[in-house]
Amino acid sequence: MKKRLAANTKIADVSYQEAALIGQRLLTWYEEKKRDLPWRRTRDPYKIWVSEVMLQQTRVETVIPYWERFIDKFPTIQALAHAPEEEVLKAWEGLGYYSRARNLQAAVREVEERYGGQVPDTLEEISSLPGVGSYTAGAVLSIAYDVDVPAVDGNVLRVLARLFLIEQDIMKQRVRKRFEELAEFLIPPGRAASFNQALMELGATVCIPKVPRCPQCPLQSLCRAYAEGMQEELPVKGKKKPPRPVDLVTGIVRSGDRVLIVKRPLQGLLAGMWEFPSLEINERVTIEENLQSLFDRLGQRIEVETFFAKVEHTFSHIHWNLHAYLCKPILPLVPETEEMRWVNVYELHQYAFPVAHTKLIQALNGMV
DNA sequence: TAATCGTGGGC
DNA sequence: TGCCCAAGATT
Numbered sequence: 053m054k055k056r057l058a059a060n061t062k063i064a065d066v067s068y069q070e071a072a073l074i075g076q077r078l079l080t081w082y083e084e085k086k087r088d089l090p091w092r093r094t095r096d097p098y099k100i101w102v103s104e105v106m107l108q109q110t111r112v113e114t115v116i117p118y119w120e121r122f123i124d125k126f127p128t129i130q131a132l133a134h135a136p137e138e139e140v141l142k143a144w145e146g147l148g149y150y151s152r153a154r155n156l157q158a159a160v161r162e163v164e165e166r167y168g169g170q171v172p173d174t175l176e177e178i179s180s181l182p183g184v185g186s187y188t189a190g191a192v193l194s195i196a197y198d199v200d201v202p203a204v205d206g207n208v209l210r211v212l213a214r215l216f217l218i219e220q221d222i223m224k225q226r227v228r229k230r231f232e233e234l235a236e237f238l239i240p241p242g243r244a245a246s247f248n249q250a251l252m253e254l255g256a257t258v259c260i261p262k263v264p265r266c267p268q269c270p271l272q273s274l275c276r277a278y279a280e281g282m283q284e285e286l287p288v289k290g291k292k293k294p295p296r297p298v299d300l301v302t303g304i305v306r307s308g309d310r311v312l313i314v315k316r317p318l319q320g321l322l323a324g325m326w327e328f329p330s331l332e333i334n335e336r337v338t339i340e341e342n343l344q345s346l347f348d349r350l351g352q353r354i355e356v357e358t359f360f361a362k363v364e365h366t367f368s369h370i371h372w373n374l375h376a377y378l379c380k381p382i383l384p385l386v387p388e389t390e391e392m393r394w395v396n397v398y399e400l401h402q403y404a405f406p407v408a409h410t411k412l413i414q415a416l417n418g419m420v
Numbered sequence: 421t422a423a424t425c426g427t428g429g430g431c
Numbered sequence: 432t433g434c435c436c437a438a439g440a441t442t
Contacts, residue, residue: 107438114428114437148426155440185440205438225421252438261436262431292435293423321425367426407427 064216064234074215074274075240075247081270082250085257087112090119092249097171097196098129098160104191105152105183112256118147129169133161138404141324145404150323155183173197186232194244202235203248204228207255213287214259217276223290295371299333301342302376304416305354307385307394311416312352313403315391321370326393326403328412330374343377350392353382361415365408376412 086092089112091103102122106115122143126132132140137157144153159181163171171192172178179189190203202208209222212231220227239247258265264283266272277283305312313326331346333339340356347354356379363374388394395403400413 104438109425109437109439110427111429111437146427148428149439151425151440183440187439191438203438206436207438223422249438256438290422323425365426367424369424 064212064218066216066234066237070274071238072240074238074271075243077270077274078250078254079240079243079246082246082253086249086253087257090116095196097173097192098132099123100196101171101188101192102156104188104195105156106147108152108188109149110147114147118144129160129163129171132157133164137324141404142402145325146407150325152183154318154324158182159184171196173199175199175201186228190232191248194248198242198245200236200239200241200244202232202239202244203252204232204235205252205255207252207259208235208248210261210287211251211255211259214264214277214283215271215275217280217282217286219286219288221290222287293369295366295369297371297373299335299373300330300375301333301339301346302328302330302374302412303343303346303354303356303379304328304360304376304412305347305352305379305381306397307381309396309398310394311397311400312350312381312386313393313395313400314350321367322406324404325406327405327409328376333375339375339377343379347379350386352386354379355382361412363408363411365406365411372408374408374412 091100094100103115103119106119106122125143126135126140135157137154140153140157141150144150147153162181163169167177172181173193175189175193178184178193179186184192187203187205190201191205193199193201194203209228209231212218212234213222216234220230222228222231235251254269254271258269262284266275266278266283269275272278275283277286312329314329316322316325316327318324329346329350331342333342334345343354343356356377358378360376360378363372363376365372365374385394386392397416405413
């Protein structure tokens with residue numbers, strides 16, 4: 053029995069009857085129309101968990117090949133827990149949001165130590181794992197363990213905002229909390245696994261962000277936004293700032309067939325990834341001096357040879373202008389450390405690089 | 421609360 | 432071409 057009507061949540065008025073109808077239509081539609089995705093062919097909580105983490109802010113088509121390779125390489129919690137971190141990061145290369153990979157491995161290690169290798173099946177325990185927030189906890193619990201908890205992602209926010217004509221800003225955390233209560237109220241008892249996925253599937257394939265396919269929607273006759281012709285105006289989202297420009301100077305130091313690469317700090321942007329030594333440009337001095345300053349810090353004397361390439365790359369919040377120069381080391385070469393390696397140009401592919409630097413590697417391989 | 425944290429696809 | 436955005440979490 054439901055403790056509380058969504059009517060009391062101040063976000064939408066929904067009767068039990070309407071909720072039941074939505075559930076029936078959605079479940080029927082889902083059974084008929086659901087896509088055949090690889091992680092829907094397993095009940096292994098670990099594999100489902102991996103898929104949910106990869107799918108965070110990432111398209112299904114992008115994730116599929118990554119998930120296949122990742123599960124192939126790390127088929128169990130134990131395999132992932134005992135793998136070198138470098139290997140995990142390499143498997144994640146190109147997916148973005150690399151802290152997801154680091155958190156996932158940390159979480160899996162915790163599962164092995166604290167929960168005997170079994171993914172916990174309570175909201176409190178699974179939510180305490182690093183990288184497992186409200187959505188991922190709900191998704192894994194409902195899909196893998198059939199627990200009746202909501203899993204509210206961007207799709208669900210959009211579907212519910214339209215279905216109930218909710219005009220509050222979905223970017224606000226307080227509003228999301230309300231959506232979770234609403235989503236929970238809608239779950240047909242015992243059917244959270246299919247219902248949560250149905251809600252997401254509808255958002256991904258029918259109730260899409262722009263020009264929703266309302267004629268194909270099983271909920272059209274129940275949709276308050278559609279009734280008002282408001283479907284394209286919802287959901288309401290706050291606007292985001294444009295990316296901040298950052299100018300970087302990058303030194304590609306070659307000694308024979310080897311190149312100097314450095315590892316980024318384990319916190320912050322592109323944490324733990326390898327790159328060619330780079331430094332935010334100090335506009336008050338010359339490029340030459342910026343490069344000298346960069347390699348002073350690394351303990352490597354160099355001589356600047358020529359300009360190599362300019363690479364632009366835009367992140368969600370930063371726009372990189374990367375000015376790359378070829379440099380010649382003045383002996384002796386700095387010794388290798390944990391964060392600094394001399395690597396054969398043809399072996400750079402063994403290291404995980406951000407996309408901005410893979411562009412440089414391509415140019416380098418084309419040249420050598 | 422508002423920032424931070426990536427990337428590739430679609431229009 | 433530039434911009435929006437996609438199965439979010441953390442601080």
